[in-house]
Amino acid sequence: MARLSVCVFCGARPGAQPAYAAMADATGRMLAEFGARLVYGAGDMGIMGAVSAAAQEAGGETLGVIPGHLVPRERGGRVPHGQLVTETMHERKKVMFMNSDVTLLLPGGAGSLDEVFEVLTWRQIGLHDKPIVILNGLGFWTPLLDLVDHVIAEGFADASLRDMLTVCDDVEAVKTTLERLASS
Template identity: 55%
Template sequence: MTKSICVFCGARKGNDPAFGQAAIDFGQILAKNEWRLVYGAGDVGLMGAVAEGAQGSGAATFGVIPEHLMQREGGKRDLDQFIITDDMHSRKKLMFINSDAVVLLPGGAGSMDEFFEVLTWAQLKLHSRPIIVANIAGYWQPMLDLIDHIIASGFADPSMTNLFSVAQTVGEIETTLRSALNTATV
């Protein structure tokens, strides 16, 4: 059975070319492993880049976009499955329900919102899907430091860091996913 990987990432490319290259490369990794891309259905920024890498290499694609973002993010309609939702919450829920693992590539506030929601669900034991933070070029280090600060300040248990993995490269993401998908219960 094909595994589906939910990718949270930016609707912008960011200012480091490493981010865009990592998104394209990760899309290609999805195809290589016969994993399906589940993402926000945008045709811009890192969302467009990961879709480009995935589609160009033959990966199945599943995109979900809320109606109000169709113009802003240029909904990518040539996906294998393309769903338009009423709102952002429905988008996140549908993406998560249709995935076996979550990967956080660089992105903005929306990507952090998506990550922290699935992290909170894991903390509440609502799921045990693998969550991987792709710390490409150190992008997520300030967020990872904030999580350490939250723990050090007594607002979360140190076990919270066991709920996600950190990968520094696309190769590490692939290795972590391969291992996690062989042992994860969804």
């Protein structure tokens, strides 16, 4: 089984429901137990911090990527396996993407939307064919998926756009998806 590096885009806030942190914790532990390297935004806050803390506590390898201007704000302290400091947010996104085999979206805000849509756009125009997985726990991303379907229905994207997204309802389904990807 090939070892995967998984880029996780998610919130630097905890969200309104404790279940988001639990989902992040379960994701970090699953990635470590699976043997995948977590590539993330290097912050210690919100569910981003929960994913990385869980992965590290479970013995997983992590690579944190953070722009210099966010170091004081997001701390970036818990990164025993490596931390890269970039100049800009755009560079952060690119470095995270380039150091991963799979993109995984957990609940988050505007930053997470920006990150996943850029990666999706790059795939749509043929710049890569890396998998994009959406963890839709608690139905968090259902409105986003509805919007993608609306964009397709209104003729602004081909139906293949939806096929570029693998939607998983729980962490166990993400693990199954990663197992399939690692064996292919």
